[in-house]
């Protein structure tokens with residue numbers, strides 16, 4: 021083979037797995053990808069999406085050049101040079117600064133399209149402008165993170181590879197058959213040694229199908245299931261009260277709450293889980309070293325944080341923490357890298373006023389309310405808010421006030437189509453990056469395998485170029501250190517602590533192979549707060565206890581929108597290799613719910629609520645709970661139109677804003693004649 | 694010279710999570726045309742999945758029916774099609790119970806799983822097997838398989854009597870399911886297979 025080389029890449033998708041990839045390149049063309057056996061978590065394998073990456077890189081719809089549209093939304097696109105595009109944008113930024121006396125009229129909405137460290141360059145580029153408008157918050161998992169902090173003062177750092185050593189495994193509202201396929205190696209290792217697998221979910225997912233035991237539960241009632249399980253164990257004398265009294269704050273209050281307020285038959289009614297099923301769960305926690313993996317879905321409710329607090333109470337009160345395999349698994353954002361792109365020093369005049377923060381979960385509505393100055397320039401990167409946000413209608417209102425919309429993307433997606441400029445983004449095969457996972461503990465350096473596709477550029481290159489254009493026009497306007505290269509930034513992330521935890525002297529050792537972080541030394545004698553003063557101060561229930569989920573009298577059906585197999589949110593929807601028949605054109609319904617509305621398979625229906633209306637085709641699913649309908653994310657007629665004003669109970673501590681209660685959506689469905 | 698063997702697959706329905714990694718890994722390895730899927734993952738009953746490719750049968754119908762004699766059955770059990778000899782008549786496509794031969798519209802000829810023959814030469818397992826995260830799909834030599842612990846077929850798998858496919862399965866066990874208890878109906882627990 022001529023000019024064949026193998027390059028190390030790391031998949032940067034917003035996914036548990038952050039796979040290590042060996043890219044086969046021939047004559048500067050990516051011809052094949054495979055997993056890297058030196059990566060101890062992904063172990064030489066990729067997922068289906070990973071194996072489709074050659075199709076992704078050379079997809080015929082990939083954007084090749086910067087383009088400009090006039091008028092906005094007309095589809096009248098014109099190719100322009102990078103210099104022209106960035107020059108125009110730079111002039112606009114400077115003009116807005118002169119008009120309003122700061123860069124607060126400029127802002128970005130950027131999220132998880134590429135979660136590599138260097139993709140924080142967009143944030144850095146704006147930081148260089150001085151005070152500006154930032155979308156902040158955590159769309160995904162902040163409520164659960166806060167919950168664990170209220171209980172434990174920190175989110176436990178668990179090694180998912182250790183799940184192999186558990187004696188029992190509870191997958192609670194998590195669907196690794198769709199979202200974390202590599203974890204099955206470790207789950208199955210435990211099962212081969214006799215561990216029972218119990219799955220709890222409102223949906224009969226492929227993961228539920230794997231379970232030796234499956235408990236189907238009514239959405240949002242998981243906290244009650246955990247309370248009932250604890251009550252059974254307490255009454256059977258299976259909780260070690262001597263130990264508990266020493267290590268748990270608020271045990272007496274919690275105990276009397278359990279004894280007086282939790283009633284098993286009532287709990288069974290609320291959760292829909294028969295008593296016998298609750299007892300199965302109790303039996304698993306009775307035997308020690310039980311692993312509990314809490315998914316992100318169950319904290320996307322108005323009571324989501326509380327739910328996680330109670331599940332964690334079950335895990336800890338049964339003594340399931342501190343051991344190697346057992347305990348709670350949620351997420352492992354190590355926070356170990358300094359992320360200098362967001363911290364570089366700025367001149368004092370840029371530090372005089374603060375950044376303006378907008379909640380990313382309610383971005384469009386909050387921005388519409390901003391004055392002095394209003395937002396005028398919006399930069400979108402790594403994100404498609406027109407399919408993924410709440411309050412999509414508000415976005416269309418927002419467009420009217422914006423004088424410039426710039427989108428950086430690989431494809432002409434829904435938000436790009438509404439922009440003035442679209443800048444072609446490089447894939448991760450085309451530049452350096454530094455990647456860590458929010459799940460496993462392996463760190464890798466992503467290296468350029470192929471030259472950039474036509475004129476595509478990474479977020480960092482764009483930041484550097486735009487900064488130069490700004491400073492060329494007005495010296496010193498931006499303080500972003502544009503001279504620093506990707507490798508400079510990577511090097512800067514390797515503090516002595518990081519190097520020590522990786523057991524290396526020089527970060528360049530990572531160019532040869534990914535490495536695993538040595539876990540931080542943990543105090544094992546810390547206390548668990550069943551009663552949290554901090555929660556009370558945050559206007560939340562102080563006690564970890566079940567709070568009922570919301571319901572909506574006007575719309576009887578709860579809409580759930582879980583992750584699909586072939587996509588990461590809005591990404592990959594155009595790959596033919598990943599066409600497994602999943603579609604955003606259907607709504608799944610229980611046959612009873614369909615019958616009650618005179619609906620049959622394949623009927624065209626309208627799903628609607630106060631937020632809007634979407635058209636879908638009915639697909640009957642006998643495993644769906646009554647009162648629950650299912651749709652997938654993305655598409656031309658995005659289901660998120662029906663999402664409005666959803667806030668989880670927690671999230672401020674770790675995300676700066678409450679999490680999004682994406683599963684507290686109620687709708688009605690009717691035939692579309 | 695290939696050794697006499699019976700190369701094939703061992704599949705564990707209970708471990709297959711339907712993740713399609715095997716299917717896409719095959720495309721990544723063999724660069725099959727759009728729509729041509731040498732390995733396919735299909736949905737079965739009760740949340741189960743099957744992953745099916747060519748089974749390199751002992752009595753390959755494809756081989757028997759092909760008017761161009763495009764098929765060969767090797768001593769190691771692998772069944773290959775020489776697509777250059779294929780006239781595109783689709784006889785094998787219809788004859789194979791597992792939809793293994795796939796007609797490539799663009800090239801007007803049929804192709805199918807070749808058991809990753811190039812990888813075999815390098816001593817590497819098939820790409821689909823490497824990709825499987827759950828251990829559900831394994832490549833084996835049926836000559837060395839302890840037949841007692843495995844079964845010849847599972848519910849939902851096409852009829853094996855015509856071609857004697859080189860695939861074996863792990864038997865399925867029962868599982869406990871606690872379906873949602875609705876206020877009206879009292880039916881709850883059941884065990885399915």
Ligand code: SF4
Nearest residue numbers: 747748750754755789
């Ligand atoms: S599976 Fe089909 S194509 Fe493969 S050997 Fe058997 S009959 Fe022939």
Ligand code: SF4
Nearest residue numbers: 719746806809819821
């Ligand atoms: S053995 Fe190779 S050619 Fe056959 S299905 Fe698997 S990956 Fe495809």
Ligand code: SF4
Nearest residue numbers: 709710712713715825
């Ligand atoms: S890769 Fe394995 S688990 Fe996934 S669909 Fe294929 S056989 Fe099933």
